[in-house]
Amino acid sequence: MKIERQTRLVIGLCAFALILIIRLFYIQLVDRSYRDLSKANAMVHVPIYPTRGLIKDRNGKILVGNKVCYDILVTPIEIKHQFDTTTFCNIFGVSREFMRDKFKEYRMYRKRIGYQSLILIKQVEPETYMKFAEVAMNFPGFRGQARTIRQYPYNAGGNLLGYVSEVDRDYIDKHPGEYRSGDYAGKTGIEAAREEDLRGIKGDQIYLRNNRNQIETRYMDGEMDVEAVPGHDIVTTIDAELQNFGQQLMDGKVGSLVAIEPKTGEILTLVSSPGIDVDQLADIGKHYSEIVKNPYKPMFNRAVQASYPPGSVFKLVNGLIGLQEGVLTPETMYPCSMGYHYGSKNKLGCHAHKSPINMEESIMMSCNAYYCYVLRSIIENKKYDSIEEAFNKWNEYVHSFGFGEKLGSDFPSELGGNIPTAELYNRRYGRNHWRANTIISLSIGQGEIGCTPLHLANLCATIANRGYYYIPHIIKSSEGIEIDEKYTEKHYTMVDTTNFKKVIKGMWRAVNSGAGAGGTAWVAHIPGIDVCGKTGTAQVPRGKDNSVFICFAPMDDPQIAVAAYVEHGGFGATYAAPIASLLVEKYLTGEIAPGARADLAHRMITSKLIGTR
Amino acid sequence: MIQGDNKGRGFVKTVDWSLIITYLILVFIGWLNVYSSSYDPDVSILSWASRSGKQLVWILTGLGIGSLILFVIPPRIYEGLAIPVYLLTLGALIAVIFLGTEVNGSKSWFQLGPVSFQPAEISKISTSLMLSAFMSRYSYRMKNTKDFLLTVLILVVPMLIILLENETGSMLVYVGFIFMLYREGLTGWLIFLIGMVILMFIMTLTMSPFASILTATIVMTLCNEIRAGKLKKWFLLYFPIAIALIVYSSIWNKAATPDPEGVISDTLLLKIKPIYVLGTLLVPLGIAYLVKGFREVRWFRVFSIGALIAGVMMTFSVQFIFDSVLKDHQRKRIEVLLGMTEDPAGVGYNVRQSMIAIGSGGLFGKGFLQGTQTTYGFVPEQSTDFIFCTVGEEWGFLGSTAVVLLYAFLIWRIMKAAEGSRENFTRIYGYCVASCIFMHLIINIGMTIGLMPVIGIPLPLLSYGGSSLWTFTTMLFIFIALVRNEGRYF
CATH class of the missing domain: 3.90.1310.10 (Penicillin-binding protein 2a (Domain 2))
Incomplete structure (x- = not known):
């Protein structure tokens, strides 16, 4: 028995040794892949x-x-000896x-x-x-x-x-x-x-x-x-000089400034303020935490990512829809007694101006009451079976201007904004339980409307083009780079070209009527250039109103369309209008005329709404 | 050369030269490869700054220790010293947990100035001596339960402490003592059972508990029926059932696999898991076996059912052991070895690079100092645990086979000398030494050629490091001294 066990153990030993040798035989002589891998290891x-x-x-x-x-x-493995740390450091x-x-x-x-x-x-x-x-x-x-x-x-x-x-x-x-x-x-x-x-x-x-x-x-x-x-x-489609000037104008303000070349849809300037300085970009690692900690979020690109109420600028859209639907003519007169009164004690206020007024004057003076009547006539149009149907038509019109959806620019993380649908109000108030007066603030660009400054600039370009726009974009075709075909396609709105001309007249008068005539945007007037503009003063839940302005110039051959949006800047004419018009002047003439215009530029550049960086 | 029947008294004629020469050859091979694996053209082979220089010092001191054992220390004292040395080592093993320094995640080293050593190494010698002393007593009978349990205790106590130190590798070496126990009369079924446990462990992890239990059942019934001489009955009864179960489980698996949309069709079939079917069949089988076993007084049958039940319990606790008991790095290593995860850059990296090194050696190897894998440093721990890579890469299939054969010869020679001894102490001790070297050999080389998980234990006599070299030198020379002593007096 013992001898047998001893032999068994020896056999076991031989068997195990044989397993090792067979395995060695296999990997060293049979399988050649290890040799190739070893060669690959020799390559650096x-x-x-x-x-x-x-x-x-x-x-x-x-x-x-x-x-x-x-x-x-x-x-590290090559460092075997002490080296001169002092010199190295x-x-x-x-x-x-x-x-x-x-x-x-x-x-x-x-x-x-x-x-x-x-x-x-x-x-x-x-x-x-x-x-x-x-x-x-x-x-x-x-x-x-x-x-x-x-x-x-x-x-x-x-x-x-x-x-x-x-x-x-x-x-x-x-x-x-x-x-x-x-x-x-x-x-x-x-x-x-x-x-x-x-x-x-x-x-x-x-x-x-x-x-x-x-x-x-x-x-x-x-x-x-x-x-x-x-x-x-x-x-890029950016104009470096203009961009730089725009950044100076927006310095110390929160908001954004967008300029588009209407006949191409190319973005000339896109400022989001406060933004990131280029010298911070070069060494982002060092500045990253500082940028992230900034309460005004410089990384956040307001021009395409912030959803704002458009304010009175939106009256243009409602006016155009009214004209197209036939419920409004340039001659239509509406009264305004410091606002629009509806129901027994409700009033949507307006500022003091003459009454009654026609459409052109309503744009020039930015009358609130006028557009309440306009929206009501659109929504309560007898042509449609119900308010719901009429409202959905309105929604369709607004969408045709690019609102309420991503424009599809080549800029990453663009926001779509928001345009309300009938369904929303049905849910909120119940079907047939809402009327034009329920949603009257839509007439003046308040309420459930949200859009980005890029949307507004695009609206301005659309008006400048009398009815169509190109999707705004920042990359130009160049050698080796082909931009998407969609950027060269005209996008028509549902409003006819002829109707735009009527609105443009009002925009021209808003800027060019002279100080005493009641035009809201006379500050945007540039001697020798036909600027057409529309102010907006958007109410916000907290703090001062947002200052909004869109304009394009020259009227007959538009080269630039601008949207300026300054958070808590007050009236549209306070900050947004001067900033936008200065940008237009710089672009069209290459400089700012000395005198009053230069002073205005200086004032805009130096006035700060927030602590500077 | 063979001096087994030599009756001469002189040193030259009594000492086992073949062991000493094999030892010297292996140590010399080790030294060359340590030099090559840590080769730096700026540093001399003899410089203290190089590993080869240090290894030479360990070798020379090792030879000093060897001479001391051969010429100075009287061989008679080992049997008497066994108990105190064993207890002292146990103390050191425990102390190192609290006082030791941590190396590679295991706290098992004592640091004494420039010298560091592992009590776990010395414990191999002391446990061998203790086992030899205890088992060579005149009254010792392995069949005696008390004797057997004490033997197990002597073996298991240092194993458990070493496991606490997180030195799984060293612990596994102790499993090798089972070969010595087998030689001394332990039933071969124990080795078989341990093999089954390992097989079930692997099957549970890589396949399913069902596969594991089914295999155990097949083996158990097969053993019983062969023993009872009813192999034909097994083929007619158990074999078809087993096949049916395998077919059923594959059908079930197919049904349980989600289709491309991730939907699992809801059929009655799914509710009847194969393991339930197997369980239902196992109950009557177990009862039948037990009844038959007791009635016919067939203890093997009763015992095998007990083992099967234990196996089932183990299967269900394996997942728990795997998830909760094993350390993260051990789990990873097992997963990679079993092919459960592909991980060429992580744990598998070492093995892969080591296999590239060995595999690229070809028949003759790249030549001394010409290994590239080695010098690029792709293989970590190249001069210690992965020394065999250098052998494989630079000396090729011929060189690595020669090394394996040298070890096999060494082990065989020790076994032969142990068998030739008239003293039980010498014989048992010899088998302990052979078992230890064998386990190190299989685990270490197995690891470098991808047959074993990465378990960090050195290759005896070849790997760089004084602690390991001295341990094996001491171990081997005590045996040589014991054998020589017999040669001198008988």
Whole structure:
């Protein structure tokens, strides 16, 4: 028995040894894949970062350029001896504690790091790097890797442009196979929207290392290397000068300023205030927490993301619908006794002006009562079987102006705004339990209406075009970049061209009637230019009214359509009208006329509604 | 060379030269590979700053320890020292939990200035000595329950403490003592049972509790019917039922798999899980077996039913053990080994890189110092636990096979010398040494070639490190001294 057991154990020993040997036989002699993998391990891939495409304005000025900087890489395993920390810290201006912490970390994760190189210091200026390069031989294990970072020659359009930053794990996971740790990508604005055009294609150089981990040769003499392909340049529709001027005008105010070229739908200026300065963009990492903590949320692009009540500007839409529906003619006269009285004791107030007035005058003086009658005549039109049907028609009209939905601009995260439907009121008041007077505030652009400044600018462009608009956009077609066809299609409203002419006359009179005549927007008058405009003073639940103004010019050949929206700025004529008209003047004449206009510009630039940054 | 029947008195004629020479060859191979795996062209092979320089010091001191054991220490004292040494080591094992320094997540090292050592290493020697001393007593009978339980106790106490230290690897080495126990008369069924436990554990995790229990039932009935000489009956009765159950479970699985829309069709079939069917069949089977077993006084039958019940209970607690008892890194390692998760960059990374290193060696290897995987540092712990990578990469299939054969020869030689001994103490101790080296060999090399989970234990005599080298040197030389002593006096 014992001998038998002893033999069994020996057989067991041989069996196990045989299993090991068979396995070795298999992986060393049969399966050749390990040999190939071992060769692949000998290759060192060095990424070649492409230059990111430039972002230019409509006149070819560079809004976003590139400059070279260096990342300082360290290969912890190559650092065997003490090195001169003092000199190193002095060159790069880092503290000894920083180095100590970093190296502590490297020691802790040394197994995971292995022979990898890691970025120690990011974005070092070329001058600093040159200083280091002179003494680099004293610092084995450290090297610099050139890469380009963003540079902003113009202080224009911080929010528009967006920023570029290193991709994090989350971003890499969301774009499988496209990015690796250490890559940069556009995170907001145009940088994000056109990331695929701007980024270019990374190159790859392959080196072979020998068995001492020293790089020996190019793999196949560089035949398998991949050249980096630079990114495409992006030409925007932005006018850098105008954008810069617009930012100055909006400085210290909360709100936004949008200018569109009506005959193309190209956005000339898009200011959201307070915004992000370009010098903050360049080093977003450092400023990020400061920006996020700002109570006015500079990251939030009010021009396309804030839903505001349009205020009296919206009277234009109601007027146009009335004309088209035939319930209003330019000659229609309505009375106004300090407002519109309805029911037994309800009144929608208005300011003092003559009465009764016709349509043109109603636009010029921005009469509230007039538009209450207009909305009522639209909603209670006998042509329709019910108020509900008439109201849905109204809704359809408003939508045809682009309101209540995303316009479809090429700007990321555009907001659709809100235009109420009959269903909403049915739910709120019950079917047949609401009438024109129930929803009367819609007549003057209050109530359940929400729209973005971009919507308003688009309305202005539509009126300037006498009935159609192009979807507002900020990217122009250029070499290698083709914009979507939808940006070159005319979008007609449901209102005929002829009806627009009647409204435009009123807008002209609002601006050009002279100080005493009761025109609400005389402050927007520019000598020698036919500006057509409409003020708005939108009531808000809390605080001073919002100051709103839209205008376009010149009347007969519109070059620019502007919408200005200043939160808590008071009357439309207080801030929005001067700001918009100054922008128009700058665009059409290239400068602000000295004298009264220059003073106005100075006053606008220097008046602050909030503490400046 | 073979000196087994030598009656001479001199050292040259009494000592087992084949063991000493194999030992020296392995240690020398180790030294070369430690040098290669931590190769730095700027540092000399003999420099104290390099691992090879340090390893040389460990080797020379190891040889010093070996000579001390061979020439100075009287071999008679080990039997007497067994109990105090065993108890002292247990004390050290417990103390290290509180006083030790933590290395790689396990608190099992004593740091004394530049020297660090693991009580778990010494414990292998002390437990071997203790087992040998206890089991070689004249009155010892393994069939005696008290003796057997004490034997198990001697073995299990250090295992449990080491488990507390989070040194699963070292703990597993103790499982190897079962081969020694088998040699000393332990029933082979125990090895079989342990094998079954491991199989059921793996099946529960990778397949299902159903598969695990079904397999156990098949094996259990097969064993019983073979023992009763009724293999034909098994094929006619149990085998068709088992096949039917497998077919049913595959149909059920298909029904339970959601269709592309993620909807599971709601049929009656789904309510009758295969495991319920199996359970319903197991109850009458168990009762029948028990009744038959007791009536015919077939204890094997009764015992096998008990084992099956224990197996069922284990199956259901495996998930619990896996989720709650095992540490995170251990769970990951098992998952990767069993192919439950693909993880080439994580835990699987080590094994993958180690297999690339060994696999790329080919027949002859890349040559001394020419390994690339090694110097690129893809394999972590290259000079310690993964030293076999360097062997495989630089010396190829021939070199790595030679190393495996050297170990096999060493173990076989120890077993042979142990069998040749007239003293129970020497024989049992020899088998302890052989078991230890065997377990280290299988686990370590198995790990580097992807047959075992990554369990951090060194390759005896080859891996860098004084603690491990000295332990195995001491262990082996005590045995050589014991054998030689017999040669001198008999």
